[in-house]
Amino acid sequence: MNRTHLFQSLFNLRFIFAGATIGYWRRPFSDIASTTTSYKHELIHRLNTQTLQEARGFFDQIPSPHVTLATIMISAYACHHMLPEALDLFRKIPSKDVVSWNSIIKCCIYCGNFATAWKLFDEMPHRNVVTWTTLVDGLLRLGRVEDAERLFWAMPNRDVAAWNAMVHGYCSNGRVEDAMRLFCRMPLKDVISWTSMIGGLDQNGKSDEALVLFEKMVCSGVKPSANTLVCGLAAAAKAWAFHAGVQIHSCVLKLGYCCFDEFVTASLVTFYASCKQMEAACNVFDEVVQRNVVVWTALVTGYGLNDRHQEALEVFGKMMKMNVVPNESSFTSALNSCSTKMGLESSVYVGGSLVVMYSKCGYIGDAIFVFKRISEKSIVSWNSIIVGCAEHGCGMWALTLFRQMLREIDPDEITLTGLLSACSRSGMFQKAECLFRYFGQKRSITLTVEHYACMVDVLGRCGELDEAEALVTSMPVKANSMVWLILLSACRMHSNLHVAERAARKIFEMEPNCSDAYVLLSNMYAASNRWDEVDEIRRTMKDNRVVKQPGSSWLTLNGLRHEFLSADTSRPLTEKSCTD
Structure with a gap:
């Protein structure tokens, strides 16, 4: 994704809410509206074409910047998951308006720090319906449906967007009957x-x-x-x-x-x-x-659905000749037609590979369909489909498949990892505990550090941080830095700074240059207004030359791999650069 698309997606996330009241920092200009508009266009241009640090340098040179400009910078920080910088800038705004408050709350939720979002919500002097809806939507995204319900009905007034957020949240969490009841009650x-x-x-x-x-x-x-x-x-x-x-x-x-x-x-x-x-x-x-890749892929898949696999492969070849670059779905459909045409779809090896591929591409339903057609399912086949269901939050499907698996084959260590992951992502705490005990009693299976890490993740997501810490300290195998990092991440989610500090100390003892631990702890200190500790962490990272690893993406063109880092404008992807 290039920087322009990235910044456009930022606006789609509604970090900047149109139509709300606009405040001022100060009024040094005779025509402040036109001046602010000019600065706004220039700031957006620099965010699209320069690094975030360079854009911030421009922002700092603006005399008495309007609150709208600060809100744009906060939104940019959110897009890069730089919550401490966003919070620091927000607190420097002398005259905050409802837009800036809503933006920083949205930023906290987008960066995964709901506790700080809730704290800011409590501090906010004047809330509008957007504020309430943002919190409701954040709770629903975390799967906290009951909390979202209470907040929704506590709203002083609800517009159609608030009702829509609740309906969509119910559906996303599998409560479609509740969604229909609420839909029928909607006044508009x-x-x-x-x-x-x-x-x-x-x-x-x-x-x-x-x-x-x-x-x-x-x-x-x-x-x-x-x-x-x-x-x-x-x-x-x-x-x-x-x-x-x-x-x-x-x-x-x-x-x-x-x-x-x-x-x-x-x-x-x-x-x-x-x-x-x-x-x-x-x-x-x-x-x-x-005809783009989406339309071509639909036709390739369509031929495959009708068992016309030769024609599916011909369409795929024609797509390639038309210089339409295939995506994961295109390759998956073509490979499926290839294996079926050769009579290999029921093979344990080919079928298992297709299960993994469909799962990785997000087509878990197709993965299950292929899995059922495998004639002799091995332990690898069962584990692949269970792990695939776990990755897509289909916890109940994973458990159903596990029950079927027990009638045919004995599970192994990988099965437990997939099941615990499924329970963690679906919030099934009690089922995870039962599975952990069940596998712990099987003599044929030895619980590893990965299993304990999964269980710590389950406990952490459910807010049982004391129990999670107790499990880590009582493990029969020595906990590695990853286990403690999982606990630290859960502490940030639930704003438990005491346990977080202990977890961070353990991580630094094992891995002194763990950038993730520094960043997580720094974010928690920033959320608690402990800026001295934030500065100390940044100094320590600088002294130890610890650098936060930037996000990256890559693609392969003409046999060469091209990697693009977040906020990197030094390597524009142009037609010339692709053919050099």
Whole structure:
């Protein structure tokens, strides 16, 4: 992702809320509005083209900067997960407005420090509905649905965005019945409300109900968005509801999405392919004005769904000849067609590889489908699908598969790691404890430091920090720095500085230059307004030459690997640089 897209995504996260009251730091200019606008454009330009430090240098040179400019800098720090710098800048604003308060709260949640967000919420002199909605959404993202419910109903007033956040949160946490009840109580629904509920029903196995709701929305006069159409087509594909899908196709044509929106087009191709109508799928594909990788992949996958694997591979080859760079999904579909065409889909080795690949690409449903077709499932096959479910937060699926596994084969150490990870990500604390005890009693399995690390993670996510620390100190095997780092991370999540300091000391004894520990502890001190300790940590890092590892991404072009670091503008990805 380049810097321009990164900063645009920052605005999409609503760190800067339009329409709210704007305050001032000071008024040294006769025409402060036009001057602020000029500085704003220049600051955004520098954030898009320079490093964050260089942009901050420009900001520091602005005389009496307007609070809007500070809010932009806070949002940029949030995008780079630099919470201490964001908090430090926020506290220097002499006249904070509601936008700056909302931005720093959103920043804390985005950086994973909900305790500080809640503390700022309590300190905020004047809150608006955006403030409350931000906290509700943060709680829902953490899976704390009951806390979010209490806060939602405590709101002095609720706009449609607040109701939408709660509906979406219910669906994301698998509570689709609660989402429907709340949806029905909404005093006002917009297209986002309908889309969230339609998508939520479909993703929770209620595709038929999603199509009924889509029809009600159209009848009520609400104009579907592109996202609504994608959700409706996905539901029609899963339910094999051909006539409903054709009606949605009519809406697509009427609203003019078919030829220009790649996701709507790809959804149409997938729908017709799922209903065994490949000729119609090809007709949709041929009508597309610009065919990108999403549309091409939909056609490759569609042929595979219809067991026309030779044609799937031909389309994949044509895509390559058209210089369309395949993504993970493209390769996965092509490899699936390759293995099926050769009769290897039921092979334990090929099938296992496909299970891992589908899981890594985010298609856990397809991974399970391939897993069921493996003729003789080995321990590797079972572990692959359980770990895949764990990685995608499908804890109940992982446990269901584990029960099936026990009837066919004995689990091993990797099975326990996958199960504990699944319980951790799904918040199933009691199930994790039962599994840990069960495997601990099996003579054929020896609990390793990785298993204890998983259990510490489970306890930490649930807020049982004292119990987690006790487990670490009583382990029969010596805890390594990673175990203590997991505990330290949980301490930051729940703002337990006492346990965090003890965990950090242990880490520094084993790994004096652990940058992650320094950063986590520094963030916690900053959240507690202990700036002397923050400065001391920064001095220690500088003296010991400890550098925080920047985020990076990479791609391979023409056989060469290109790596791009966060905030790095020294290596622009241009057509020339790709061919040099």
